[in-house]
Structures are given as C-alpha cells and as structure tokens.
Amino acid sequence: MYFLTPAFKIEENRMHTITVAHPTGSYPIYLGKDVLAQTGRHLAKLGHSGRCAVVTNETVGQHHAEPLLESLHAAGFDPARINIPDGEQFKTLDTVAGLYDKFIEAKLDRRSPVIALGGGVLGDTAGFAAASFLRGVPFVQIPTTLLAMVDASVGGKTGVDLPQGKNLVGAFKQPEMVVVDPNVLSTLPEAEFRSGMAEVVKHGIIDAPGLFATLEKGRGASLRLQEQGGRGENAYFLPTPYFLLPTSLLYEAINVKVRVVQEDPFEQGRRAVLNLGHTFGHAFERLANFEMRHGEAVAIGIVCAARLATRLGYCAGETTERITALLTQLNLPVQVPSYPPADIWAAMATDKKRQGSTLRFILPRDIGDVDIFRDVGRENVEAVLEISE
Ligand SMILES: NC(=O)c1ccc[n+]([C@@H]2O[C@H](COP(=O)([O-])OP(=O)(O)OC[C@H]3O[C@@H](n4cnc5c(N)ncnc54)[C@H](O)[C@@H]3O)[C@@H](O)[C@H]2O)c1
Ligand SMILES: [Zn+2]
The missing domain is CATH 3.40.50.1970 (Rossmann fold)
Incomplete structure (x- = not known):
C-alpha cells in the first residue's frame, strides 16, 4: 500500500x-x-x-x-x-x-x-x-x-x-x-470527464490512499475549475467546459494500474482488483440497456461494494461514508437504481455465467486496501441494494 x-x-x-x-x-x-x-x-x-x-x-x-x-x-x-x-x-x-x-x-x-x-x-x-x-x-x-x-x-x-x-x-x-x-x-465533454473520475477514485481505493485524500480535500476535480480561472480571478470566459487534472494526480492514478498489471500481466489473479465496483456496475449498465454511463454505474457499484464490505465486517462504516461523500462531491451518482434487488442479482449472475467464471466481489478493507471475495451471500448483496440515501 x-x-x-x-x-x-x-x-x-x-x-x-x-x-x-x-x-x-x-x-x-x-x-x-x-x-x-x-x-x-x-x-x-x-x-x-x-x-x-x-x-x-x-x-x-x-x-x-x-x-x-x-x-x-x-x-x-x-x-x-x-x-x-x-x-x-x-x-x-x-x-x-x-x-x-x-x-x-x-x-x-x-x-x-x-x-x-x-x-x-x-x-x-x-x-x-x-x-x-x-x-x-x-x-x-x-x-x-x-x-x-x-x-x-x-x-x-x-x-x-x-x-x-x-x-x-x-x-x-x-x-x-x-x-x-x-x-x-x-x-473532453464534462460527462466523460466525470465518468473517468469514477475510475480515478477506484484506483485511490485500490492502492492510493494519498490520491484519495487529495481528492477529498477538493484538489483534483474541483481544482480543474480553479484552473479554468487559473490566470487570476477574472479569468476569461471559456466557451466549453475546460478540464485539467493536475499531473501529480494522473501520475498517482496511472501508477496504481501499473503496479497491478506488473504484478499480474496476464490477468490470472490480482488484476481482478481493478474490477472494484464493476460487478455491481455492469449489472446496472445491463439493466439500463447500456444507456447508463459506465463511470456512473461504477460509482454506484463502488458504493455498493463498500456497503457490502461494511455489512460483512471487513470495512469500517466510516470508510464507506468517506467513499460515498467523495463520489458525491465529484458529482457522481451514489443511489442504487430502483430495480428489484433480485433482478440486479440476476444481471450480475448472467454476466459471470457468460464469462465462464463465478461471481466474485472486490471489497475494500480500507482506503488503499482491497481484496477479492467469493461466497458473500446473496442475501447480503440484496440487502445492500435496498439501502437508499
Ligand atoms: N483495454 C483495457 O484494459 C480497458 C480498460 C478499461 C476500459 N476499456 C474500454 O474502454 C472503452 C471506454 O473508453 P472511454 O471511456 O475512453 O470511451 P470512448 O473511447 O468511447 O470515448 C468517449 C467519447 O469521447 C470522445 N473523446 C475522446 N477523447 C476526447 C477528447 N480529448 N476531446 C473530445 N472528445 C474526446 C470519444 O471520441 C468518444 O466519443 C470501453 O470499450 C472499454 O471496454 C478497456
Ligand atoms: Zn471501468
């Protein structure tokens, strides 16, 4: 870590x-x-x-x-x-x-x-x-x-x-x-930028608590707005949304991926951690007929994974709150779409069946520390899908 x-x-x-x-x-x-x-x-x-x-x-x-x-x-x-x-x-x-x-x-x-x-x-x-x-x-x-x-x-x-x-x-x-x-x-269009930020947060949770904390302090995505007016308070008006991410944050986020793929170049094991939020996220995308943005689905999926980790006793409730707060701060959705939990479960299971693998969940233990879990129990998964905020 x-x-x-x-x-x-x-x-x-x-x-x-x-x-x-x-x-x-x-x-x-x-x-x-x-x-x-x-x-x-x-x-x-x-x-x-x-x-x-x-x-x-x-x-x-x-x-x-x-x-x-x-x-x-x-x-x-x-x-x-x-x-x-x-x-x-x-x-x-x-x-x-x-x-x-x-x-x-x-x-x-x-x-x-x-x-x-x-x-x-x-x-x-x-x-x-x-x-x-x-x-x-x-x-x-x-x-x-x-x-x-x-x-x-x-x-x-x-x-x-x-x-x-x-x-x-x-x-x-x-x-x-x-x-x-x-x-x-x-x-880049604003929605694409936000979508990408979901993956940046994901990388922070996987293996970069410093990156996560920096984003929490409002550097990063909100810094881009300051940079928009970066040449003094009365910066000229830019006709399109203008996004910049500090090089240091990109460096951190890229390095998480680099460390993971170096450890597991052919996707035999550890690389699965990059799927944090994606088991849930893919199900939301599928149920929305792919009309939901990937990053938005992943943001909600990350929140579900964190809740599940807390429910199973792997992760402090406070950590789940920090994750939810950061995604909200970045204008990403955190509310589970209102499909019946059984349908969401079914969508997750179909996805895996087709890939010939079993359902596994990447769950956070802390910011910067995640693990791969199987057999988390359908009732636990459905329970976290029912939480609304
Ligand atoms: N190979 C891998 O390891 C890996 C990992 C994650 C995702 N993916 C794949 O990545 C794809 C999603 O990629 P994405 O989110 O970049 O979407 P995308 O490539 O569709 O890009 C989104 C939109 O933004 C436009 N665009 C790109 N750069 C722009 C710029 N600088 N300014 C203005 N417009 C710009 C694109 O043309 C497109 O219309 C999926 O197919 C997914 O499977 C691959
Ligand atoms: Zn993704």
Whole structure:
C-alpha cells in the first residue's frame, strides 16, 4: 500500500516517465503537458522511423491530430492519417477489417508503428488491429479520455466486441510507448470527464490512499475549475467546459494500474482488483440497456461494494461514508437504481455465467486496501441494494 508517494512532489510543468515492466520487456509512459507535440521525437528515440499510421476518429482528430502529425513529420516520419467511426458500436471486427485495408493502402510494413489517438474504444480497436496485422506491428497509445489515461491504455489488453457481448475477442499487445498529455482533456465533454473520475477514485481505493485524500480535500476535480480561472480571478470566459487534472494526480492514478498489471500481466489473479465496483456496475449498465454511463454505474457499484464490505465486517462504516461523500462531491451518482434487488442479482449472475467464471466481489478493507471475495451471500448483496440515501 502506498501512503504518500513522490507523486505529490511531481512538478506540474515537467515531463515524467513511468516505466512499465511486462513479461517480454518494458515500455515508457510519457506524462506531461504538451508531450503530445513531442511524440515524434520520443518515437524516433526508441529506434522507429519512416512510414507509420495515426488512427483516430473525427471527434478527437479535429482537436488533437494536427500537433501529433506535425511532430511526426518533424521527426522524419511519414504518417498516414486514418479515421475510424466514433463509438462503442464500432468497436467491432468490421472496423478492424477496415483498418487492415487502410494499413495495406498506406503500405505499412512489419516495422511501421500504429499510433492510436483517442479514448478507450479507439485504443482497444486500433490495438487489436496492430496486434494482428502482419502478426503484429509496433503500437503506440495516446489516450485522450481520463478513463483511457488511467485505465485502458496501460496493461496491454486490446480487443473488440461481438454481437454476443463486450470484449469477447482480443489480444495482449504491449505498446512501444504511451503518451499522456493532460492538456488533451480540455476538449473532453464534462460527462466523460466525470465518468473517468469514477475510475480515478477506484484506483485511490485500490492502492492510493494519498490520491484519495487529495481528492477529498477538493484538489483534483474541483481544482480543474480553479484552473479554468487559473490566470487570476477574472479569468476569461471559456466557451466549453475546460478540464485539467493536475499531473501529480494522473501520475498517482496511472501508477496504481501499473503496479497491478506488473504484478499480474496476464490477468490470472490480482488484476481482478481493478474490477472494484464493476460487478455491481455492469449489472446496472445491463439493466439500463447500456444507456447508463459506465463511470456512473461504477460509482454506484463502488458504493455498493463498500456497503457490502461494511455489512460483512471487513470495512469500517466510516470508510464507506468517506467513499460515498467523495463520489458525491465529484458529482457522481451514489443511489442504487430502483430495480428489484433480485433482478440486479440476476444481471450480475448472467454476466459471470457468460464469462465462464463465478461471481466474485472486490471489497475494500480500507482506503488503499482491497481484496477479492467469493461466497458473500446473496442475501447480503440484496440487502445492500435496498439501502437508499
Ligand atoms: N483495454 C483495457 O484494459 C480497458 C480498460 C478499461 C476500459 N476499456 C474500454 O474502454 C472503452 C471506454 O473508453 P472511454 O471511456 O475512453 O470511451 P470512448 O473511447 O468511447 O470515448 C468517449 C467519447 O469521447 C470522445 N473523446 C475522446 N477523447 C476526447 C477528447 N480529448 N476531446 C473530445 N472528445 C474526446 C470519444 O471520441 C468518444 O466519443 C470501453 O470499450 C472499454 O471496454 C478497456
Ligand atoms: Zn471501468
């Protein structure tokens, strides 16, 4: 457990490198404001050159493709820009097949890097294409949502959905490097930002009590509002919501994921802790026909997990209150949707049955300390679903 890491001494305006070790080597995560515009230089430094592909979508590309393409040109690369459609409904084998066509058209060879610029959907899709095209070409992740920065871009999991379910086809594909530029969050819609904050809180509960406490003090998400007016009290009006997360908080949140995946690169055990709040959360998403935002479902799921832990005597009631208060402070929902508890239980069980695994719950013992539990008792689960606040 990490109480206070050097992250809080992290300088906001410097670039920081986190090295991720995996079974066949390691790769750097470059984290810092404006590091997007340094991508070409960093990629060249790793020994790459020549033809490469930038895979993005219209939404992200219009804001952030230019500085990336410029930096690649400046470092001597010859990038092809490829757009794929935006949305989870396009995280499919059809989109991957379309990418293979574009890769061939762009004359990529086995050494040509594929660079994914976008959120988790784009990174998963482009990553799977990179893992399989010519039996694997070099891959670079440039996550542009908060969720993708702290979760999806680290750990090497890539893949697509099938009509039968999410993430049913995929591959482990370790990237050459990951580029995290907090400035790109400035164009993210507010709801996406909030959704990502649920995963940041999740990481705090899993293994970063310092991060959690910093968020409680109102740094982090509310700091972004101060930063909006960061150039004095009468800061100019920004037409769109403008989000920034301190580099130090991103550093902390990313590091939780890094520690977990280093411990369990192929998802054999410990990695399950990243599912804190997700057993409940997936059931809420399913019952709402996926019209509920993932981060919102996870926020409620985290509260349910904490209540269950308290009910079973693993975790102090005060800890559950702190978790609920922080999520509320971040404008995330904490109220269980009004489905009958038996239906929620059934939705959780179906999810697991399909994955061929048993129902397990990640429960907090404390902030920064979680464990994997089975056999928690259906009556206990249904009891916490009935609590309303
Ligand atoms: N591989 C993993 O380990 C892993 C882990 C967690 C989640 N995931 C996957 O991640 C996906 C969810 O990712 P997500 O939450 O990033 O959603 P997303 O990729 O759909 O992005 C959300 C929306 O924001 C847009 N967007 C992205 N960056 C933007 C920016 N900077 N400015 C403006 N708009 C921007 C996107 O185009 C999209 O419309 C799911 O498919 C999930 O399965 C994968
Ligand atoms: Zn999640």
